[in-house]
Amino acid sequence: MKPISRRNFLKLTGGAAVTVTGASLLPQFLRRTLLAQQVEVDAAVPYDLFFAGTDGWFSLPTGPTINSIYHPDALAEAPFTTYIFGFRNVTFLTDAQRQNQRNKAQHNAPFFWVDEGADFRVQLTNLGLALRPDLTDAHTLHWHGFRNVIPYYDGEPTGSISVPVNQLFTYVYKPHDPGTYMYHCHVEDIEHVTMGMNGIVFVRPAQNGTSVGGFTKFAYNDGDGSTGYDREYPMFLSEIWLEGHWNDAHIQESQWYKFKADFSLLNGRVYPDTLLPNAPIDVPHSTKALIIKTDVNGDLVPPVGRPDLQYQPHSALIACNAGERVLLRFASLGFREAAMTLAGIPMKVVGRDATPMKGRDGTDTSYETDTILMGAGESYDVIFTAPAHSTAVATDPPDVYVLYNRRYTQDDDTANGTQGQRTEVRVYPGTLPPQAYFNQHPGDTV
Ligand SMILES: [Cu+2]
Numbered sequence: 531m532k533p534i535s536r537r538n539f540l541k542l543t544g545g546a547a548v549t550v551t552g553a554s555l556l557p558q559f560l561r562r563t564l565l566a567q568q569v570e571v572d573a574a575v576p577y578d579l580f581f582a583g584t585d586g587w588f589s590l591p592t593g594p595t596i597n598s599i600y601h602p603d604a605l606a607e608a609p610f611t612t613y614i615f616g617f618r619n620v621t622f623l624t625d626a627q628r629q630n631q632r633n634k635a636q637h638n639a640p641f642f643w644v645d646e647g648a649d650f651r652v653q654l655t656n657l658g659l660a661l662r663p664d665l666t667d668a669h670t671l672h673w674h675g676f677r678n679v680i681p682y683y684d685g686e687p688t689g690s691i692s693v694p695v696n697q698l699f700t701y702v703y704k705p706h707d708p709g710t711y712m713y714h715c716h717v718e719d720i721e722h723v724t725m726g727m728n729g730i731v732f733v734r735p736a737q738n739g740t741s742v743g744g745f746t747k748f749a750y751n752d753g754d755g756s757t758g759y760d761r762e763y764p765m766f767l768s769e770i771w772l773e774g775h776w777n778d779a780h781i782q783e784s785q786w787y788k789f790k791a792d793f794s795l796l797n798g799r800v801y802p803d804t805l806l807p808n809a810p811i812d813v814p815h816s817t818k819a820l821i822i823k824t825d826v827n828g829d830l831v832p833p834v835g836r837p838d839l840q841y842q843p844h845s846a847l848i849a850c851n852a853g854e855r856v857l858l859r860f861a862s863l864g865f866r867e868a869a870m871t872l873a874g875i876p877m878k879v880v881g882r883d884a885t886p887m888k889g890r891d892g893t894d895t896s897y898e899t900d901t902i903l904m905g906a907g908e909s910y911d912v913i914f915t916a917p918a919h920s921t922a923v924a925t926d927p928p929d930v931y932v933l934y935n936r937r938y939t940q941d942d943d944t945a946n947g948t949q950g951q952r953t954e955v956r957v958y959p960g961t962l963p964p965q966a967y968f969n970q971h972p973g974d975t976v
Contacts (some may be wrong), residue, residue: 556943586635627828709884881911
């Protein structure tokens with residue numbers, strides 16, 4: 531039986547909104563396989579993380595030249611403006627709390643990490659799209675650039691399993707290549723990726739925990755400490771085309787080839803919100819992913835004083851002490867080329883597309899630059915050493931350096947008072963305590 535695509539399905543039903551679970555569209559043999567796999571994997575080893583795919587709403591700046599019929603979306607309940615698809619981390623929630631998370635997606639998807647050589651299991655459930663029951667789309671996890679994946683777990687839906695509405699599936703990984711990757715849903719991928727089902731996953735090297743060159747944390751198995759660092763921050767680039775989001779909310783078909791980014795985001799936020807703290811972090815549980823605190827309903831707790839950022843939990847501020855080494859894990863799932871510039875501090879590129887900058891004969895090919903030119907689907911591991919503080923007086927505020935996308939269409943929108951992909955590096959005079967968790971902001975509540 532030829533699989534029925536969503537669009538053909540709509541044609542068959544005359545375009546009427548019909549609620550059908552994706553499972554009923556699956557051939558019988560596939561359903562049985564899925565169920566058997568589910569039982570087998572779960573019985574053997576529980577999952578490390580449990581993700582949910584769903585839809586939801588988030589908030590983008592408004593302003594004189596942004597506002598239109600598309601923005602803010604008239605269907606959005608204040609303080610939210612824009613319809614999204616996305617993933618949530620529901621690992622530590624009860625079943626009832628998980629069901630509550632339908633229509634509560636976040637942007638971007640949760641950051642998570644895996645240790646080189648370790649078995650890692652991510653259970654994925656599909657909570658469905660609350661606003662679009664006619665869209666019976668499945669969801670998947672696809673690690674972009676992951677070299678040792680087996681097709682079964684790849685997430686590309688024509689060649690591997692995907693997860694229909696109300697079903698569960700467990701992905702099993704055993705990564706061998708450290709570095710920074712991105713992951714996304716691969717079903718109707720232009721739509722699902724740009725609607726927000728995208729994030730960073732990175733693989734920590736086996737060398738971590740050993741002492742090499744004065745460091746115990748490394749980007750790669752460098753053998754000499756050259757990729758050692760004191761603090762690490764993800765820098766995830768994504769884009770929003772308002773018309774596409776509005777179309778999905780209003781049951782209109784988008785011509786995705788007409789994509790034209792209205793917003794460029796860093797870690798899911800637009801400057802100056804990039805500078806604000808993370809949503810309150812659940813530190814004890816943040817051992818395999820950055821876990822945001824949830825309330826009794828399982829809902830995300832928003833950053834203090836910013837209910838509009840409830841579904842954009844990730845800060846993009848970089849904070850460090852003078853003299854420390856900082857690893858920035860850049861990845862882009864926007865369409866346009868980015869030119870991320872750090873003014874006044876040289877950046878050393880130590881890895882690219884999860885590959886250390888070393889030739890086969892060991893030749894060091896790392897290089898210093900002030901600008902990282904990134905295409906869609908590329909990742910860069912970049913280390914900088916924080917310069918001396920201007921006064922070195924402990925009570926003085928941090929020195930501020932600007933990290934921004936030099937392509938002005940992506941970071942400069944003064945007419946609306948917003949600047950997209952822009953953030954700051956704040957260099958403290960030695961007064962910051964050691965980083966307690968990945969992406970820590972000095973103003974975080976825990
Ligand atoms: Cu999806």
